Amino acid sequence: MSARTGVLTEGRELRIVGFLCNWCSYGGADTAGVARFEQPTDLRIIRVPCSGRIDPLFIMRALVSGADGVLVSGCHPRDCHYAEGNYYARRRLELLKQFLPITGIDPQRFEYTWVSASEGARWQDVVTKFTNRIHDLGPAPRMQGGSGYDELCLKQIEEGVKQGAACPCHKERAL
Amino acid sequence: MRIGVFVCHCGSNIAATVDCPSVAEAAKLFPDVVFATDTMYACSEPGQDGIIQAIKEHRLDGCVVASCSPRMHEPTFRRALERAGLNRYMLEMANIREHVSWIGKNKELNTGKATELVRIAAEKLRLNTPLFANQFDVTKRVLVIGGGVAGIQAALDCADAGIQVIMVERETSIGGKMAKLDKTFPTVDCSSCILGPKMVDVAQHPNITLYAASEVEEISGYVGNFDVKVRRKATYVNWASCTGCGLCMEKCPSKKSHDAFNEGVATTTAINIPFPQAIPKKAAINPEFCMKLQKGKCGVCAKVCPTKCIDFEQQDTIVSEKVGAIVAATGYDLFDWTVYGQYGAGRYPDVVTSLQYERMMNASGPTSGHIQRPSDGREPKRVVFIQCVGSRDKSVNRPYCSGFCCMYTAKQAVLTKDHIPDSDSYVFYMDIRSPGKGYDEFTRRAQEQYGVQYVRGRVSMVYPKGDVLVVRGADTLAGTQVEVEADLVVLAVGVEASKGAAHLAEKLRISYDQYGFFMESHPKLKPVETNTAGVYLAGCSQGPKDIPTSVGQGSAAAAKVLTLFAKDKLESDPQVSSVNQNRCVGCLKCTMTCPFGAIKDVKDRAGNTKAEVIETVCQGCGICTVTCPHGAIQLQHFTDNQILAEVNALCQPELEF
Numbered sequence: 001m002s003a004r005t006g007v008l009t010e011g012r013e014l015r016i017v018g019f020l021c022n023w024c025s026y027g028g029a030d031t032a033g034v035a036r037f038e039q040p041t042d043l044r045i046i047r048v049p050c051s052g053r054i055d056p057l058f059i060m061r062a063l064v065s066g067a068d069g070v071l072v073s074g075c076h077p078r079d080c081h082y083a084e085g086n087y088y089a090r091r092r093l094e095l096l097k098q099f100l101p102i103t104g105i106d107p108q109r110f111e112y113t114w115v116s117a118s119e120g121a122r123w124q125d126v127v128t129k130f131t132n133r134i135h136d137l138g139p140a141p142r143m144q145g146g147s148g149y150d151e152l153c154l155k156q157i158e159e160g161v162k163q164g165a166a167c168p169c170h171k172e173r174a175l
Numbered sequence: 176m177r178i179g180v181f182v183c184h185c186g187s188n189i190a191a192t193v194d195c196p197s198v199a200e201a202a203k204l205f206p207d208v209v210f211a212t213d214t215m216y217a218c219s220e221p222g223q224d225g226i227i228q229a230i231k232e233h234r235l236d237g238c239v240v241a242s243c244s245p246r247m248h249e250p251t252f253r254r255a256l257e258r259a260g261l262n263r264y265m266l267e268m269a270n271i272r273e274h275v276s277w278i279g280k281n282k283e284l285n286t287g288k289a290t291e292l293v294r295i296a297a298e299k300l301r302l303n304t305p306l307f308a309n310q311f312d313v314t315k316r317v318l319v320i321g322g323g324v325a326g327i328q329a330a331l332d333c334a335d336a337g338i339q340v341i342m343v344e345r346e347t348s349i350g351g352k353m354a355k356l357d358k359t360f361p362t363v364d365c366s367s368c369i370l371g372p373k374m375v376d377v378a379q380h381p382n383i384t385l386y387a388a389s390e391v392e393e394i395s396g397y398v399g400n401f402d403v404k405v406r407r408k409a410t411y412v413n414w415a416s417c418t419g420c421g422l423c424m425e426k427c428p429s430k431k432s433h434d435a436f437n438e439g440v441a442t443t444t445a446i447n448i449p450f451p452q453a454i455p456k457k458a459a460i461n462p463e464f465c466m467k468l469q470k471g472k473c474g475v476c477a478k479v480c481p482t483k484c485i486d487f488e489q490q491d492t493i494v495s496e497k498v499g500a501i502v503a504a505t506g507y508d509l510f511d512w513t514v515y516g517q518y519g520a521g522r523y524p525d526v527v528t529s530l531q532y533e534r535m536m537n538a539s540g541p542t543s544g545h546i547q548r549p550s551d552g553r554e555p556k557r558v559v560f561i562q563c564v565g566s567r568d569k570s571v572n573r574p575y576c577s578g579f580c581c582m583y584t585a586k587q588a589v590l591t592k593d594h595i596p597d598s599d600s601y602v603f604y605m606d607i608r609s610p611g612k613g614y615d616e617f618t619r620r621a622q623e624q625y626g627v628q629y630v631r632g633r634v635s636m637v638y639p640k641g642d643v644l645v646v647r648g649a650d651t652l653a654g655t656q657v658e659v660e661a662d663l664v665v666l667a668v669g670v671e672a673s674k675g676a677a678h679l680a681e682k683l684r685i686s687y688d689q690y691g692f693f694m695e696s697h698p699k700l701k702p703v704e705t706n707t708a709g710v711y712l713a714g715c716s717q718g719p720k721d722i723p724t725s726v727g728q729g730s731a732a733a734a735k736v737l738t739l740f741a742k743d744k745l746e747s748d749p750q751v752s753s754v755n756q757n758r759c760v761g762c763l764k765c766t767m768t769c770p771f772g773a774i775k776d777v778k779d780r781a782g783n784t785k786a787e788v789i790e791t792v793c794q795g796c797g798i799c800t801v802t803c804p805h806g807a808i809q810l811q812h813f814t815d816n817q818i819l820a821e822v823n824a825l826c827q828p829e830l831e832f
């Protein structure tokens with residue numbers, strides 16, 4: 001059983017990694033499953049407690065080591081199970097999106113969205129659209145001999161994102 | 176580590192589109208996997224016994240169960256591991272049902288996907304460590320939000336069991352919609368005769384503190400220890416001394432105030448006790464209509480009040496309460512039917528809502544139970560009921576069925592005949608939905624015994640003709656157009672989530688659906704639980720339901736609260752953050768970002784600042800873990816290394832199974 005070997009051809013799966021918060025989006029994906037909403041099979045979901053737990057490093061790591069796309073999904077703003085985790089997530093993910101072109105990674109390969117536990121149909125839609133988008137882009141270019149990004153470069157991006165991402169200024173706004 | 180993998184068929188739920196034996200076969204090649212098998216139903220008794228036996232036989236340190244969603248059965252399999260002597264956190268699950276077999280039919284692709292999900296789970300498991308729960312105290316008091324019949328039942332059951340109850344009701348009296356009803360289906364017994372005594376019990380129960388005219392302002396804390404701030408809205412009457420004598424109402428000159436309790440069928444005085452059986456029976460001023468508060472002139476009530484309790488300067492106050500559990504029972508509101516232009520959109524006085532009609536039939540209502548046309552006070556001889564107004568109608572974004580309108584329409588038609596024996600009634604309906612005990616018999620009786628004419632079809636329009644209203648609709652059974660001249664038209668207006676429900680859900684940190692109804696933890700197996708520990712649901716706040724079901728849910732929510740409070744100590748979830756003091760540089764960025772104030776600063780022996788997590792306060796979100804520039808604070812069970820192991824398992828360029 002070869003999940004992925006060599007060059008991917010038409011009609012084959014691409015490597016798409018999902019990071020989903022347990023309370024909303026993972027539940028939404030479950031709801032979609034319970035309702036038998038058919039979806040492309042490429043996506044592999046990693047469950048985390050909160051979108052605020054998603055370190056941009058995870059996404060970078062996935063993208064530099066072979067993922068063709070990364071999809072992040074959390075609770076809608078204001079609905080976070082942990083009150084404000086998704087506000088932190090939003091800032092971090094937005095910053096990451098802006099950093100991606102610097103690294104030579106097509107920002108189109110990364111998306112984040114909000115899906116609640118009741119939104120099975122929305123989840124189906126999100127997965128289908130994102131998978132189609134990645135298929136349109138095709139397999140991510142492979143680096144010869146390893147990832148092509150040295151650890152230092154990765155670290156710098158990570159630092160950059162973190163600098164801005166820990167800012168709790170949304171707390172001052174009415175939540 | 177010695178890992179065992181169990182691939183569940185779930186009957187044919189998974190096996191139909193995933194080749195389970197070959198997933199198990201492939202898993203045998205994964206690092207540290209020493210045992211892998213497929214099983215028919217992993218969660219069944221023989222299934223769990225099989226896992227336990229394999230753990231013992233193969234001296235397993237941890238298990239991967241590939242089956243349904245961990246949101247479904249993680250607790251089940253954790254218990255199985257514990258029975259086999261393993262720590263419950265040595266389990267990982269691969270969701271190969273909701274995320275694989277149920278969403279795609281291609282068996283080859285599904286099998287590959289399932290294998291990879293097992294692989295991620297196994298790679299994470301290799302880094303899992305046993306975790307142990309801490310214990311903490313429970314505050315054995317419960318907050319009930321909403322004093323409708325569901326909330327009343329929950330409050331009384333808890334109070335009778337010896338638990339202190341705080342009830343917060345937005346209106347000036349409890350009772351909810353049921354207090355407005357005349358009679359109740361299917362037995363047609365008087366609503367206030369069965370609800371009234373329960374309301375009195377709430378008032379008199381030594382264990383219940385009632386805050387009426389109040390709303391929840393803020394909630395913090397967590398299961399067992401919530402801190403709640405309640406806003407007690409200004410009523411301009413000092414309730415501690417108000418005796419509910421009603422003298423003020425008699426003398427108040429502002430008699431054109433909106434009468435919310437009577438659904439606007441009549442008007443009332445600016446100072447008002449909504450109905451004679453109100454609990455608490457206290458007067459409150461509607462500032463919008465009070466001449467003293469609006470124009471500074473009048474103050475008659477203050478002069479006549481025998482206990483001198485009128486206070487025009489009164490302000491909202493905030494009270495704080497500590498509780499260990501919360502029941503949300505905020506009920507429903509009626510859909511705004513005026514969007515239906517074809518039914519007159521609120522322009523014709525003789526088109527009324529079902530709830531207005533209840534008030535018109537009610538002996539303690541504004542017409543003393545005499546059904547009269549709002550336009551001219553004449554007794555209607557022909558009443559037309561239109562069902563599904565704002566229900567099962569996608570065009571107004573209300574595709575769901577409101578559940579009880581078929582039944583109350585039948586009830587109202589029967590009662591119309593009782594009130595006005597020479598009247599006749601027509602009901603335009605889509606389908607008659609009457610699945611309760613004795614319900615179908617009731618709707619039949621309405622037709623057969625009371626001669627109510629049921630016409631199956633949608634009404635296309637209502638228009639005035641002389642002093643009657645013409646209701647034009649389709650009779651889909653006869654295949655014809657019908658026109659009925661009506662003296663009064665009653666709309667069975669659909670149900671929606673109560674106003675502000677979504678906002679309250681955000682405060683409670685519970686989920687709600689697209690219509691604002693609160694989401695239960697599991698649609699079948701956990702109907703009154705939410706995904707937030709210690710928060711429970713009852714009544715129409717979760718979705719439309721009739722009185723018997725609302726009461727049942729009130730009791731069910733109370734049972735959940737009592738179960739929670741049966742223990743003196745609760746176990747904290749050990750999936751919390753913890754600080755590696757050697758790595759921590761004391762920048763306290765984590766402290767700033769933690770939404771729960773769970774990280775305090777301490778000094779180590781050398782006097783350096785270090786972060787420290789208060790385990791019972793930490794909720795396990797992991798926001799701090801991402802914030803820390805040094806990787807010093809790690810969320811247990813979801814550490815950087817564990818998640819990266821999952822990423823690496825998926826994204827190795829030359830990955831091959």
Ligand SMILES: Cc1cc2nc3c(=O)[nH]c(=O)nc-3n(C[C@H](O)[C@H](O)[C@H](O)COP(=O)(O)OP(=O)(O)OC[C@H]3O[C@@H](n4cnc5c(N)ncnc54)[C@H](O)[C@@H]3O)c2cc1C
Pocket residue numbers: 320321322323324325326343344345346348349350351352353356358359360361389390391504505506507508529530533579583586673674675679713714715716720721722723725
């Ligand atoms: C016209 C009509 C006739 C009906 N007839 C029948 C019948 O004959 N038999 C039957 O079984 N059912 C009948 N029903 C249904 C019945 O009304 C409901 O089943 C029942 O009222 C549900 O009770 P509840 O406590 O869930 O909600 P509600 O009765 O809506 O009570 C909710 C309470 O919460 C309060 N509240 C709301 N939001 C907040 C907040 N944020 N903070 C604090 N408090 C809040 C509200 O003020 C209210 O007091 C009828 C309904 C209608 C519309």
Ligand code: SF4
Pocket residue numbers: 754758759760761762763764765766785786802803804805806807808
């Ligand atoms: S963010 Fe990290 S280094 Fe800074 S105080 Fe918290 S644990 Fe210590």
Ligand code: SF4
Pocket residue numbers: 751752768769770771772773774788792793794795796797798799800810
């Ligand atoms: S995981 Fe960190 S941020 Fe989240 S509650 Fe615990 S200490 Fe606070």
